Ligand code: TXA
């Protein structure tokens with residue numbers, strides 16, 4: 001179980017509680033920890049079920065891609081390709097409250113859910129001694145959105161985390177109040193013009209002073225700032241997608257859920273034979289990619305219950321099924 005029923009209390013961050021937290025992370029549990037911006041709700045970014053538990057704990061009805069925290073530039077370059085500009089930004093602002101969206105390496109080992117199926121990944125090295133020590137002890141990339149329930153304000157003390165998510169995390173490391181109190185600045189540094197995806201603790205002016213050019217701001221077709229994470233079009237299968245399928249047509253591949261799977265001679269991937277929505281969420285993006293790569297013209301998708309993580313799964317599937325431009 002990722003979510004203990006009891007309410008966690010915060011534990012002062014010490015050498016030994018940080019070791020405990022690292023062991024919990026490596027075992028697939030969730031740990032909240034301080035960064036210099038806000039508290040993060042952390043999971044091993046390579047572990048799909050742990051990442052799914054983050055979305056479940058936050059109660060987000062959508063899979064937004066998460067920031068992956070690492071302890072060193074070397075660890076960052078194992079996950080993503082750093083362009084020269086990205087390297088200069090990293091040298092100037094890391095460790096610190098700047099998040100770079102970069103091309104994700106194929107051999108990154110990250111769960112597909114962390115990046116919501118995108119080919120890019122958001123990475124940063126936090127500048128907080130507890131976060132750094134946790135990253136070193138865990139020796140794993142840590143996916144961590146702000147440690148608050150969806151729609152609530154970000155947590156800047158350990159007590160905020162306990163109040164909001166105490167029953168959902170294995171451990172809350174208390175490192176006092178966070179210094180900035182606002183999230184990191186998110187920049188698209190995938191190779192085109194640098195683009196500001198989310199304003200945050202590093203100002204656009206500081207970045208301009210370093211790079212010598214202004215940041216483009218993400219806008220959508222309505223010329224309104226685009227909500228972060230929606231800039232890159234979400235991964236869309238090439239195959240047609242048919243929802244709420246109870247039978248499979250000739251030539252269709254099947255994305256199944258539960259134990260009542262219709263007969264078919266085509267490829268079947270079951271998101272969770274036992275009907276576990278956390279398991280299903282952890283498999284979703286990888287399963288869509290595999291079914292699509294099979295060459296099937298259409299993917300039939302069995303109904304998925306619209307509760308808990310099912311809401312976010314169905315949101316993603318409805319978008320995959322929507323008519324393409
Ligand atoms: O200060 C922070 O950044 C905190 C602390 C815990 O580090 N973390 C945080 O994470 O705010 P989160 O997951 O709440 O915010 C991630 C932001 C979202 O706006 C998301 O849309 C964007 O980064 N993002 C993540 N991956 C992305 C990607 N591949 N492409 C575009 N935007 C991405």
Ligand code: MG
Nearest residue numbers: 145146154183
């Ligand atoms: Mg947040």
